[in-house]
Amino acid sequence: MDDFFNFMPMLRVLDSSSNRNLEELPVGIAKLVSLEHLNLSWTGIKKLPVELKALAKLKYLNLNWTEDLKMIPQQLISSFSKLQVLKMEGCGYGCLLVLEEMEHLKYLNVLTLTFKSASELEKASRFNKFFSCAIECVELLHFRDSRSLNIMALAKLQHLCTLILWNCMDLEEVKIERNIIEGAGCFNSLRSVSVVECNHLRDVSWITFAPHLEVLWIYECNGLEEIISEEKLGEVTELKGNLNLFSKLERLLLEDLPELKTIYHHALPFPQLKEVSIRGCPMLKKLPLNSNSAKGQRLIIEGEKGWWKDVEWEDESTQIAFLPTFKPR
Template sequence: MQPNMANNIRVECLPSGEALKLFEEKVGSETLHMHPDIHKLAEAVAEECAGLPLALITIGRAMASKKTPQEWEYAIEVLRKSAASVLPGVGKEMYPKLKFSYDCLPDERFRSCFLYCSLYPEDHPIEKDQLIHCWIGEGLLDEHTNLSSARNQGHFIRGSLIDACLLENIRGNYYVKMHDVVRDMALWIVCEFEEKFFVKLGVQLKELPEAEKWEEVTRMSLMGYQIENLTEILECPNLQTLFLGSNDLKVIMNDFFNSMPMLSVLDLSHNMNLKELPVGIANLVSLEHLNLSWTGIRRLPVELKTLAKLKYLNLELTIDLRMIPQQLISNFSKLQVLKMLACNVGCSLVLKEMEHLKYLNVLTITFRSASKLEKALGFKKFFNCVIERLMLEDFNDSRSLNILALANMQHLYSLGLLRCMNLEELKIESNKIEGVGFFHSLRFVYLSKCDQLRDANWIIIAPHLEDLVIINCKSLEEIISEEKFGEVTKSKANTNLFSKLKILHLICLPKMKTICSHALPLPRLKEIRIKRCAMLKKLPLKSNSAKGQRVVIKGEEEWWKEVEWEDESTRLAFLPSFKPHVI
């Protein structure tokens, strides 16, 4: 909110009765009845929250584990004292209250991970795995013998921050974000307690800002601005994290990184106008985490070989990348995570050099021919990695693919097929139906421009599928055929198809007639989007399919008028769900 703006809206706090009710709900009846004095003390704590819903929720959750009157009395004392230390006029009725939840985090490690999230811009969706890898690169987590253990700790801390209402899950739990007020509180803590962060707020930067003491800054975020050129040296001897993502970067001078010897995390992602890296990046001898995804870089400079500590390299969606010097990837001897999904450089180079990457643990990759995929599947080192995301693109040398060939990828959560123009069939053998659930980790499936495919029957062996997106498949007639549905029903397999499905997008499928011939329970369903699927007249819904979920159905109004319903009760149940598609 900007001061003195005519369109500012005052958000009223809750009256005392409603505030106490919300607070007690978050504390829980078990704690409130643990001692006769706690209920009265709870009223005093709720009063300190001054009706602010976010403060009531966060402090209520923090107090849920406090089972003695002494703990509650101490909480009241802390909340009353902290107000005096707040900067005048800056959230003096709010930040100290919210800080109590911060103070209740288990230790400094949790607190540091929380404050780190404030480096991301306001309302910015933070990919949870990317965040955890930044924590790892910064050394915020414990020392672990392997990457898997470190990531597990990161997920534990992330979950704890969500439980404390300091982060919130969004986009199907793949991302997290900070509530605006919580982020403001985090930045207030950074400022008040002398953390050396540099985060510019409320301005549209086109060039580097100025700071009084660059040498003191340990973490800097300049994400989401309009910075085009980095043409001056910053003397930042203690800088550990530098976020420059989502700008308009075109030029980074060769000497820009010269005075950042401690930098361990560098994010240049989402700068499509950035065509080349400065050779001076070789001076970042402490760098462990490098994110170049969604950039326009055309080649990786051979000078990168000096980054001997590099553990994380993200090259996803570098669609202009044409050249990676030989032995460069294998030179990163400590590399643990390599992300190359939709990277324009072929997979052959990676497969050739993987043998030298003894610590490589996580891989995302694109295959552009059945023969290269087949070669990789016979490569032991390939399966020693955790394959998290896989894309099959431009598959024009095969008409058929045995989808079970990918079943050993136990951690695969995203699978895409793009422009596989000659692929007619993704086979799943009938005698394997009873083994339904091969792809236990698969959550997201994307099919686009696979013009010969007629069905997507194979997804019956992905029991936890959450997002299914199918676009521009000219011959696709059905997703689950009557025959395959019957095979599943007759077998001992789980027949509860799509039981975890949240998102279903079907776009530009001129021959699509059937999703599934039987109505299905879809207890997690949130959104169906149908566009340019003129022959699709029936949805696999019955009146209780969504079990009370608020489902949104988006599509053209003419299509909606022609939808055929299971019965009148189903039509009435989903009538309020429709939202006309807006071009």
């Protein structure tokens, strides 16, 4: 492998992604002095060699889902002075350990991170530069130390586009506070939210304050009873109209939610909605739709035939409007 690098000093892009057999990088990689783009995502890499410091022109480093990565030498990340993109979602090495080094990367503008505890997230929020500028994707994974999450730690991320809550089995509540609603620019960049295997959550009402949300996927949350709790919202703000709920939503995916009874208690316009997928939600009998919902859109509603047969409609005109949209799965 080192001989291979001898012939490639001008190489600018090296993509080794999805190679699970790749467990270490040869020291010869230091010869790739022109390298600007290095993708190691979904590999079996266990450590990064200190020789990577020779890659002075590196602008893009992808370590997403390198779950076996346990060692990154100190000052390695900060040595990439031209780095613009750093992806560490699902990385086995704690991103908190390198977050301080990132403050020296003056060109960094895209950052993806995973936090495995509420205390990690709280500590990371003290790094104001990245919690206002660079973070594009955050995954909260496994959270085992907290029953409650204060959403303020995430609401102030100006460029947060994707938020994933995955297997946070102890999490019971995501707190909504009045200062979130009153704060300017709250979740304005958030486009995609995924909530997976968070069995103690009862609702995800906080997504109300993501006005530009396009994709919402909720999967295998056994205790989830409603998507938007009108009661919970009423505790922190006076509900005015429908708060422009889901005005940008294009895809709503609800799967294996045995206790889900309500998406929202009132019909909503859904002006951008294109796809609704409902599977394994036997208690969900009514959709927040009326004859004016999704008007002019080519909407597809996927679900089981048995579930669709039992849907309770607002009125006959609503039923007539949406019957042609159904696609059995």
